[in-house]
Amino acid sequence: MPDLTQSSVHNRLLAKLCPEDFDLLQRSLEPVTLNRGDVLITPHQPIEHVHFLEAGITSIIANTAGGRRIEIGLTGRDGLAGTPVLLGVDSTPHETFMQIGGSGLRIETERLRQAIRQSSSLHSLLLRYVQAFTIQTSHTALSNGSHRIEERLARWLLMCHDRVDGDDLALTHEFIALMLGVRRASVTEALNILEEREIIQANRGNVVVLDRLRLEETAGDSYGVPEAEYERLIGSFR
Amino acid sequence: MPDLTQSSVHNRLLAKLCPEDFDLLQRSLEPVTLNRGDVLITPHQPIEHVHFLEAGITSIIANTAGGRRIEIGLTGRDGLAGTPVLLGVDSTPHETFMQIGGSGLRIETERLRQAIRQSSSLHSLLLRYVQAFTIQTSHTALSNGSHRIEERLARWLLMCHDRVDGDDLALTHEFIALMLGVRRASVTEALNILEEREIIQANRGNVVVLDRLRLEETAGDSYGVPEAEYERLIGSFR
DNA sequence: CGGCAAATGTGCGGTACCGTACATTTGTCG
DNA sequence: CGACAAATGTACGGTACCGCACATTTGCCG
Structure with missing residues (x-):
């Protein structure tokens, strides 16, 4: 794999890491092309990789038994796909797929788990992102109900x-x-x-x-x- | 303070902790009565305490500049008030207040921070709760939009x-x-x-x-x- | 027990959005 | 170029819900 330098990365989270934390992930990050429609997370299936987006947009979708579907949040290079992993959970009822094609850097779930165990500053930044994303979802709920x-x-x-x-x-x-x-x-x-x-x-x-x-x-x-x-x-x- | 034993606790999260983790928190937990309308978290203000509910229900409310308000989730003895603390964040734009009066065990934010730094199994359980709560919020968004x-x-x-x-x-x-x-x-x-x-x-x-x-x-x-x-x-x- | 505020019942016109259906346009591919 | 599917425009009646207003009931407190 060619060298991946932090300064060439577009993802806001990766760019924000201290160099030590970036090094911790660097070897495990694999560049991937992400086409519109690609499913990154399938409901109730183990999350294999966490994707740090470099370009494009993912949608996170909630669905009911009756087939109702609605977007509950979206992510681009501001974040990552696979927040449940950061909370120690292996799967989710939600679906995540590419809404607008792009590219990303993906890491195997288990390797990311190891990394956040090793570095609390890494874990901390990623958890702050989870909080930011939670606020986004909350305001989707608000907007759905009142706008x-x-x-x-x-x-x-x-x-x-x-x-x-x-x-x-x-x-x-x-x-x-x-x-x-x-x-x-x-x-x-x-x-x-x-x-x-x-x-x-x-x-x-x-x-x-x-x-x-x-x-x-x-x-x-x-x-x-x-x-x-x-x-x-x-x-x-x- | 009288002894607080794990077996006498009604909160599901505290009850689920391993005895060591419970001991870690036990001295810092302070019983409080929570009356209807009590505000546990004020928007954009530092979260002073995290409350593990024993009885009663809290509402978490999102609001807009225009004064729109809507509930984005609720918690009883299944959880706690103050999820942002678990994600390393000190405040939130949301409000949390008692919807139905009850009681709880509160812990100073800083002490909980120390405890989750010391015990990864404690942190892990509480983060799993964050994930569960996130799913609740997501389905509130879904429900607001389609039911x-x-x-x-x-x-x-x-x-x-x-x-x-x-x-x-x-x-x-x-x-x-x-x-x-x-x-x-x-x-x-x-x-x-x-x-x-x-x-x-x-x-x-x-x-x-x-x-x-x-x-x-x-x-x-x-x-x-x-x-x-x-x-x-x-x-x-x- | 009488007065008062809070809680509930109810009605009216208005509108935002739905489900459905069908016509039209536009890019694509044989 | 012509055919075909995907994307878009548009129209219709129906309904869920709104904003507002006002009457009525209920518990409480002086």
């Missing part, structure tokens, strides 16, 4: 935009609808409104953020709390 | 019922409405339907669970996943 679709859509686009280079988001209405747990037609309508206001530009399978500031205005108070908490606990997204 | 009020109400009553002795829940419609993030009138209506079916009996400021099985039927697939996960990770509620 209109337009606000929720704006929040969701902002969260994706935060985690991507540039302003293009390769997303279909159908997919967004699944994430938000609403009708596809409702998404179409809400996107059209945003497009009329020239806040976004929607092409087939693609959404371009034109005016981020006004997108934030549209999101209102549905956006911001988890992001501020991430900055406080981990540092800047970028 | 009707009647189902959400049923789920919520079941979650309270799980954490209380007997079948009485001291709750007003107004309060339930706040927790679910809906109109008070909607709660009144939904409760009346449940009462007509003789699933519950509602008196002023009080709800009695008459037929738990049919309450579970009413909740449908909104209830169950987090509870199963708690059992897998920690053990039985009771």
Whole structure:
């Protein structure tokens, strides 16, 4: 494997580690390409690897026996896929898959376990990320319960935009609808409104953020709390 | 302080500790009475104590700048108030308060920090609880986004019922409405339907669970996943 | 026991969103 | 280039829930 240097890493967590902690992981990190749709964690199956994302976005999905599905959080290079491992748990009822393709550095679950046993500063940073992610999930719960679709859509686009280079988001209405747990037609309508206001530009399978500031205005108070908490606990997204 | 023995403790987490870990905490645990409305964690303020609940229920509430409030999880003797401490974080944007009065054993944050540094088996159990609680929050997000009020109400009553002795829940419609993030009138209506079916009996400021099985039927697939996960990770509620 | 606030019942118009269905556009691939 | 599927636009009636307002009941306290 070619040398992996900390300064060339895009993942915010890996970049934030002290050099000793990075060295502890470095040999075990394996670069992987992650295509849209790739399943990183299957419900109720042992988590084989933890993925530190370098590019792209994962969705974490909760589902019911009745087949209801909804996104409860997302992660890009701000974090990792496999938080249960950090809490000493081997599997979860949730699914994690690539929402927007990219790449990552993966580590075998058992090796990460060894590393966090050896370094409390490593464990500590990763647990702080778990806390930040928990706040994100909580605000998804809040938003699902008390915001209109337009606000929720704006929040969701902002969260994706935060985690991507540039302003293009390769997303279909159908997919967004699944994430938000609403009708596809409702998404179409809400996107059209945003497009009329020239806040976004929607092409087939693609959404371009034109005016981020006004997108934030549209999101209102549905956006911001988890992001501020991430900055406080981990540092800047970028 | 009179001796506190592990066998006399009702809290599920404390009861589950190995005797050595319990001894580690025992001297630092201080019994407290917790009245309805007592605030255990104030948003953005340092968490002074972690509370292991012996009786009663706490609500964890997310709120927005715009004043929106909604419950994102609840805890009784199945858990503790102060999960951020276990993740190495000193404060949170969420509020935690007593929803139903009771009692608990509290420990100073710093002392708990010392203890989890000393005992990895202690830390491990408490982190597994964090994971179980995370699943609860996730399913609150799911439920808020995809279930009707009647189902959400049923789920919520079941979650309270799980954490209380007997079948009485001291709750007003107004309060339930706040927790679910809906109109008070909607709660009144939904409760009346449940009462007509003789699933519950509602008196002023009080709800009695008459037929738990049919309450579970009413909740449908909104209830169950987090509870199963708690059992897998920690053990039985009771 | 009478008065008062808290809790509950109820009604009305409005709207956000649903389920469903179907037409139209757009990129892709033989 | 023509066919085909995927993606998007749009329309319809239906319903769950909202915001608001007001009446009624209930326990409590002076």
